[in-house]
Amino acid sequence: MKRFQWKLGLNMSLLLTCIVLPGRLVRLYLGDENVPNLVASETVIFLMCVVSWISLQWCMRTPRLSARWLRVLLAVLGCIFFTTIFNLLSPFEDFPNTPLIPMPLPNRLIILAMRGVMVGVLMLVAYLYVEQQEKIQFTRMQLEQLKQENLAVQLSSLRQQINPHFLFNSLNVLKSGAREEWVKDYVMQLAHVYRYLLRHNHEANLVTVAEEMDFIRAYLYILNERFEDGLQVVIRLTPAAETRRLPVLALQLVLENAVKHNVVALARPLFIDIYQENGSLVVKNNVQPKKGGYQGMEIGSGIGLKNLTERYRLLAQKSPSITHTPQYFIVQLPLLD
Secondary structure, eight states: HHHHHHHHHHHHHHHHHHHHHHHHHHHHHHTSOOOOHHHHHHHHHHHHHHHHHHHHHHHOEEEEOOOOOHHHHHEEEHHHHHHHHHHHHHSSSSSSSOSSSSSSHHHHHHHHHHHHHHHHHHHHHHHHHHHHHHHHHHHHHHHHHHHHHHHHHHHHHHHHHHHHHHHHHHHHHHHHOOOOOHHHHHHHHHHHHHHHHHHHHTTEEEHHHHHHHHHHHHHHHHHHHHHHEEEEEEOOOOOHHHHHHEEETHHHHHHHHHHHBBBOOOSOOEEEEEEEEEEEEEEEEEOOOTTTTTTTTOTOOOHHHHHHHHHHHHHSSSOOEEEEEESSEEEEEBBOO
């Protein structure tokens, strides 16, 4: 759109420059005009129009003036000002038929003001045309975005209708066919995890700490089946803390981050401590990085932690506190009311 504005401004400047050109060419043919004055004065007029267009755009877009009529008035006055200044400073004659330079200054200023009004009105009409095109284009973009969002919502709705039924029916079949008790327990906890994920499938949701911890215990059950005693998690929360709120899956993301970047093994257990401190939910783990884990990574540079920080900022204008030492990695999640 900016390229279109400049192109229109240059075309308007050329048009206004060429308005008096046919008559001046006739005078040149008859010998009443000379080439240097014609070329120089037309160049001055073109530059005057370009500067006037830039001035008009600035006046119409300046945030300092809220009233639109003031912007219009200032834009026209700007055109009058630059029309007058360019003429007074130029030694070339713009109107050989009615020369302005020999005229008394008051008469000359009146004619220049009239010319400035004409230039300002024509350019203002062109600017309003550009502005209207911008609004039309912006409206079209919004409508297209709404169409895409509507299609995405419809697709998501279809997936939510199909996937949960298929998933839970499959898990029920697996549970009924299992003979060992631990398999049944594992399937039940897996179903609990996916039920929670499906119920809270929007990033902006807030849940109570009690709800999140109920999900986390099922999530940890699945992790413990994988890592056994290589993962040691201690949870120490007061009943008051469990009534507070935090973004959905915030705690799960921090736990996943710890498991992802650290060695978890029977010979080198990963210890995670979850507790409340100073209005925050603290997750603290010992650091034993995998190859390419925390080493060389700046604090908070992970995509997951960045997304979590952005969610907190949008929801409560707060952000998690992240502390990284050689021994521990500590994330403090602010508890919300």
